[in-house]
Amino acid sequence: MDSAVKEETFNWFSMFWEGFTGMSKLGRTLWIIVIIKLIIMFAILRPIFFPDFLKLQVNDESEKAGYVREQMIERSSFDSGK
Amino acid sequence: MDLLLNATAVGWARGQFALTAGYHWIFVPLTLGLGVIMAIMETIYVRTGDEKWKKTAKFWQILFGINFAIGVATGIILEFQFGTNWSNYSLFVGDIFGAPLAIEGILAFFLEATFISIMFFGWNRVSKKMHLASTWLVTLGATLSAFWILVANAWMQYPVGMEFNPDTMRNEMVDFWAVAGSSIAMNKFFHTVTSSWGLGAAFVVGVSSWYLIKKRHQDFALRSIKIATIFGLISFILIAVSGDGSAYEVTQKQPMKLAAMEGLYEGKEGAGLVAIGLLNPKKEAYNDDINPYLFKIEIPKLLSLMGYRNINAFVPGIKDVIDGGYTLPDGTTALSFREKRERGLLAHKALADYQQAKSEGRDTDAANFEKVIKDNYSYFGYGFLEKEKDVIPNVPLTFYMFHFMVLVGGYFILFFAVVWYFHQKKKMENSKVLQYIGLWSILLAYLASQFGWVVAEVGRQPWTIQDVLPVQAAVSGVPAGNVMTTFILFAVLFTVLLVAEVTIMLKQIRKGPDF
Numbered sequence: 001m002d003s004a005v006k007e008e009t010f011n012w013f014s015m016f017w018e019g020f021t022g023m024s025k026l027g028r029t030l031w032i033i034v035i036i037k038l039i040i041m042f043a044i045l046r047p048i049f050f051p052d053f054l055k056l057q058v059n060d061e062s063e064k065a066g067y068v069r070e071q072m073i074e075r076s077s078f079d080s081g082k
Numbered sequence: 083m084d085l086l087l088n089a090t091a092v093g094w095a096r097g098q099f100a101l102t103a104g105y106h107w108i109f110v111p112l113t114l115g116l117g118v119i120m121a122i123m124e125t126i127y128v129r130t131g132d133e134k135w136k137k138t139a140k141f142w143q144i145l146f147g148i149n150f151a152i153g154v155a156t157g158i159i160l161e162f163q164f165g166t167n168w169s170n171y172s173l174f175v176g177d178i179f180g181a182p183l184a185i186e187g188i189l190a191f192f193l194e195a196t197f198i199s200i201m202f203f204g205w206n207r208v209s210k211k212m213h214l215a216s217t218w219l220v221t222l223g224a225t226l227s228a229f230w231i232l233v234a235n236a237w238m239q240y241p242v243g244m245e246f247n248p249d250t251m252r253n254e255m256v257d258f259w260a261v262a263g264s265s266i267a268m269n270k271f272f273h274t275v276t277s278s279w280g281l282g283a284a285f286v287v288g289v290s291s292w293y294l295i296k297k298r299h300q301d302f303a304l305r306s307i308k309i310a311t312i313f314g315l316i317s318f319i320l321i322a323v324s325g326d327g328s329a330y331e332v333t334q335k336q337p338m339k340l341a342a343m344e345g346l347y348e349g350k351e352g353a354g355l356v357a358i359g360l361l362n363p364k365k366e367a368y369n370d371d372i373n374p375y376l377f378k379i380e381i382p383k384l385l386s387l388m389g390y391r392n393i394n395a396f397v398p399g400i401k402d403v404i405d406g407g408y409t410l411p412d413g414t415t416a417l418s419f420r421e422k423r424e425r426g427l428l429a430h431k432a433l434a435d436y437q438q439a440k441s442e443g444r445d446t447d448a449a450n451f452e453k454v455i456k457d458n459y460s461y462f463g464y465g466f467l468e469k470e471k472d473v474i475p476n477v478p479l480t481f482y483m484f485h486f487m488v489l490v491g492g493y494f495i496l497f498f499a500v501v502w503y504f505h506q507k508k509k510m511e512n513s514k515v516l517q518y519i520g521l522w523s524i525l526l527a528y529l530a531s532q533f534g535w536v537v538a539e540v541g542r543q544p545w546t547i548q549d550v551l552p553v554q555a556a557v558s559g560v561p562a563g564n565v566m567t568t569f570i571l572f573a574v575l576f577t578v579l580l581v582a583e584v585t586i587m588l589k590q591i592r593k594g595p596d597f
Contacts, residue, residue, distance in 0.1 A: 010207065010208060015200070015203050015204060015207050019203030020203075026144070026148075026586070026590065027202075030147065030586070031151070033151060033152060033582060034151050034154060034155075037154075037155060040575065041158060041162075045568075049564075049567070049568045049571065050162040050163070050166040050568070051165075051166060053167075053169035053559075053560060054169045054173060064173055065173070065249065065250050065251040065252070066437075068170050069251050069433065069437055071170055071555075071559070072170070072251070072433065072555060073430065073433060073434045073437070075554060075555050076430040076434075076465050077423070077426075077430075077465055077466060077467065078427040078434075
């Protein structure tokens with residue numbers, strides 16, 4: 001088997017093509033799960049439920065540090081005289 | 083339900099991270115552990131040419147693939163949460179976290195993704211050695227991924243190699259090797275990876291035991307048990323060694339965590355290690371006179387030995403860490419909570435003054451205030467806290483999870499030794515009791531694996547970054563209702579994924595190897 005394999009030049013494309021087209025039912029099921037999961041995560045959860053919180057609070061990138069600084073000072077025990 | 087609705091955003095954010103990290107950690111250890119085992123089996127096939135080993139390796143590769151496919155990208159959910167629920171933390175540590183996570187994504191993940199395609203599609207297309215190399219590289223890629231994530235986590239436990247910049251509000255990396263090579267990172271990596279190896283071994287022995295119970299594919303099962311048992315025994319011995327290393331590191335760098343792990347309220351010289359104990363639920367305050375234990379069996383002096391390599395060393399308890407006054411390993415005297423808080427407040431006041439001075443163009447004043455911040459930065463986090471009890475993690479949870487984990491570790495050393503003995507004497511196939519123990523031990527391995535992380539992460543509370551940033555300063559101002567909604571969404575999504583994994587895995591196991 002090894003010598004037969006060595007005679008043929010390794011081809012990434014044909015490996016993937018034959019691999020995907022010849023997948024078992026299990027393989028196809030797993031790929032469907034992976035694709036659905038990635039769509040849910042990146043097309044639904046991320047944009048709708050997980051925005052960049054700091055971007056929503058400030059007008060541009062340079063203001064992020066100032067916002068966090070204010071938050072830290074506000075939450076500090078010293079600020080409320082405790 | 084009322085309790086859930088009234089919980090704060092901090093609680094929900096913590097709970098969400100714990101939920102998603104816990105689910106993620108169901109899949110990762112099996113990838114790391116089963117990866118090595120299937121690679122060992124394929125190595126035996128390539129060396130011996132025995133087709134039975136090829137079929138054995140291929141079966142475990144299928145289960146590896148199921149676990150990998152279901153688990154892939156579950157870790158990315160954690161990164162989503164950094165930007166939304168933990169935005170202050172995210173900016174604060176961006177320069178430190180960014181590097182390890184970027185390396186993890188670019189190097190490790192692509193290594194895995196590239197060679198996993200050859201591993202699954204490349205049988206009969208590449209040479210035996212190329213395929214074997216691909217299998218090992220998939221495992222190496224997964225292990226490298228784990229390394230970089232653990233470097234990031236280790237930095238949270240022991241922040242080094244950085245300087246705080248009050249202009250950018252970031253911890254800026256000044257020494258990459260201090261971060262990547264910290265003693266906490268090294269130890270955490272070895273302990274986590276070897277524990278995953280142990281889980282993989284327990285999984286293989288457990289599944290193989292099921293085949294023996296059903297009297298199916300017995301030759302395959304015994305062959306698998308042979309490899310997994312040796313691998314498991316070595317792994318759990320390494321777990322014990324690296325666990326000892328962990329105890330040493332935690333003692334040096336996170337004394338409050340160690341005290342919580344041991345339920346140690348009053349420090350002592352020649353402190354013993356609690357082997358088994360029952361905490362007293364009536365113990366409410368760290369400084370009351372109530373005995374913290376209802377019952378305990380202690381191994382004399384072992385905690386001092388593990389923590390300081392000196393059987394008579396003083397191990398501080400919770401009260402000592404709060405009250406200070408004891409001698410630290412570097413010879414200095416430990417500060418009290420109040421003293422640390424004073425320094426933290428100095429840093430916070432200086433930060434406010436720095437902001438004011440910069441806005442008014444008073445550069446000299448700003449430079450002076452910046453020096454005050456940096457001089458007191460080691461205690462920055464204490465400035466957010468008010469009471470002594472704020473620095474105490476959940477002692478019962480940390481204590482019981484730690485002791486369960488250690489007991490299970492000891493159990494598995496014994497378990498693999500016994501299974502190995504029975505296998506060598508050709509008694510394994512007839513010992514129904516041991517087969518059932520093997521099967522149910524899979525659950526123990528998963529529980530111990532999860533509990534280890536509970537110890538690591540609950541034990542570091544209230545800190546997201548030890549001494550520098552507590553959770554209440556790290557969390558975003560996101561409404562609790564929003565976080566609760568995503569918590570429920572994740573609980574549903576991950577439960578569905580877990581059910582899918584278990585269903586598909588069981589179906590494939592029932593189908594059996596292709597012999």
